[in-house]
Every structure is written in C-alpha cells, then in structure tokens.
C-alpha cells in the first residue's frame with residue numbers, strides 16, 4: 487500500500503488492507519471565517535494535515551474529510567449544517583464502514599466548535615445504544631488539541647479562533663496561504679472574544695425562566711471574529727503542536743485499539759459505576 491488516503495486505494499487494495507487492519511480515521515471540518523489573514527478552509531487543512539500524519543504514524547488509512555458541520559458563526563464564508571444533520575452523517579458513515587468490516591474509528595475534528603462536538607458525542611452514544619451492529623466498534627472522538635500541551639496552554643492564555651495556534655499550524659504546513667495583514671475587531675470586541683470565545687453569540691429571551699429556549703444570533707459588532715493573538719504565531723509553534731500531537735496521540739490510540747481487540751476476544755468490558763465522570767463537558 488503506497489498511500490494512507492482511502493480514496494487513493496483500489497477495491498483490491500482496500501480488501502487486502504481490511505484483512506489485517508480494521509482501523510480508519512474520519513476527519514471532519516468546515517469552511518468558516520478565519521479573519522483577514524487566513525483562508526476559509528483552515529479547519530479543513532487542519533483535519534487533512536493531521537489525518538495524513540497520524541495515519542502514517544499509526545499505519546492506518548483515512549477517509550475523505552467531511553467538509554460540513556455546524557459552526558454557529560454567521561459571517562460570509564461560514565457554511566452551517568445543523569448539528570443533527572452533521573451527527574447523523576458521521577453516524578451513517580460509521581455504519582456503512584462497519585458493514586465493510588471496519589471496527590476502530592478515529593474521528594478527527596479539524597473544527598473545535600463545542601456545539602458540534604457535544605452533539606456528535608451524544609448522538610454517537612445513542613447510535614451505539616440502538617444499533618447492535620456497532621456493539622463491537624471502538625469510536626474515538628480525538629481532538630487534536632487534547633494531545634498538545636502547547637495548544638492546551640494557548641487556550642488558557644485566551645487564544646482560540648484564527649489566532650496563535652491555528653496561524654502557527656498554517657505557517658508550518660502551508661505558509662503560502664497565510665496573508666501578512668492581520669486585522670482585529672475594534673479593541674473592546676477583540677478583548678471580549680478573548681475573554682469568552684462564545685461571546686460572539688447574542689442570546690435573547692422573553693423571560694428569566696430557565697425553561698425558555700433562548701434565541702441565538704451573532705452579535706452585530708463582531709465584524710472579523712479573530713479570538714486571541716494571531717500576531718504571536720510562528721512556524722516553531724506550529725511544528726511543536728504537530729510534534730506533540732503525534733508524540734502523545736499515537737501511543738494512546740495504539741493502546742486503545744489493542745485494548746479493544748483484546749476486549750472483543752475475551753468479552754471483557756469496563757462497567758462504569760461512576761456516571762458523573764462520563765458526563766459530557768463543554769469544550
């Protein structure tokens with residue numbers, strides 16, 4: 487096999503692959519605004535580059551990137567698909583691949599929006615609940631930033647969307663698409679977005695009752711939507727994030743796949759008595 491991209495393989499090559507490897511990476515992302523200095527497809531590039539490197543390190547193939555999900559941003563260039571549609575799509579991709587013999591799914595988000603991640607996680611839990619064909623599947627929702635201490639640290643320093651981390655990664659992977667002119671929103675808006683990245687959302691209700699579903703839109707004062715410090719970006723930081731991701735994710739994922747294989751063979755399962763620690767937390 488001379489490529490880890492599933493789409494490059496022939497039927498014969500894929501059948502041959504499945505005989506001794508049932509693992510596949512499913513990357514997803516979307517087009518959305520990333521300021522004036524980065525193209526709309528940052529998250530797609532993020533998913534593609536990481537899937538490519540990870541697949542090589544793990545010796546497994548990656549499925550074509552799913553290019554549509556939910557962002558919530560409303561500036562031009564952002565294509566929002568409802569979380570239900572997106573989560574169903576990922577679920578159906580997994581069901582289809584399971585029918586072909588795949589057992590281990592590494593979902594790789596290139597986009598970090600909490601709404602899509604939370605919805606996807608709960609939707610796949612229910613899919614596994616209702617579809618016995620998925621009982622033996624291992625599905626891992628693998629966020630790149632979880633495996634990079636540098637990226638995680640940048641979050642704690644209020645660096646989020648289209649800022650130091652994402653700009654550094656693109657400077658490392660494809661510097662030709664990074665524009666020189668960094669433009670920020672007016673200072674008070676830029677600062678508010680650093681303090682709380684969800685503050686691009688305007689949430690309105692008629693009452694104070696917690697039972698009311700709030701109306702959400704994008705605040706009209708957010709014109710650019712960069713959240714953090716893109717001017718601090720560097721090739722070195724991009725390289726470091728990629729290296730940390732591979733260094734930490736590869737052994738963790740290898741072990742998870744080996745554990746799942748062992749569990750399928752022996753019937754061993756972990757029963758969770760402590761439901762609290764399994765609760766989905768916002769990201």
Ligand SMILES: [Zn+2]
Nearest residue numbers: 528529648652
């Ligand atoms: Zn992004």
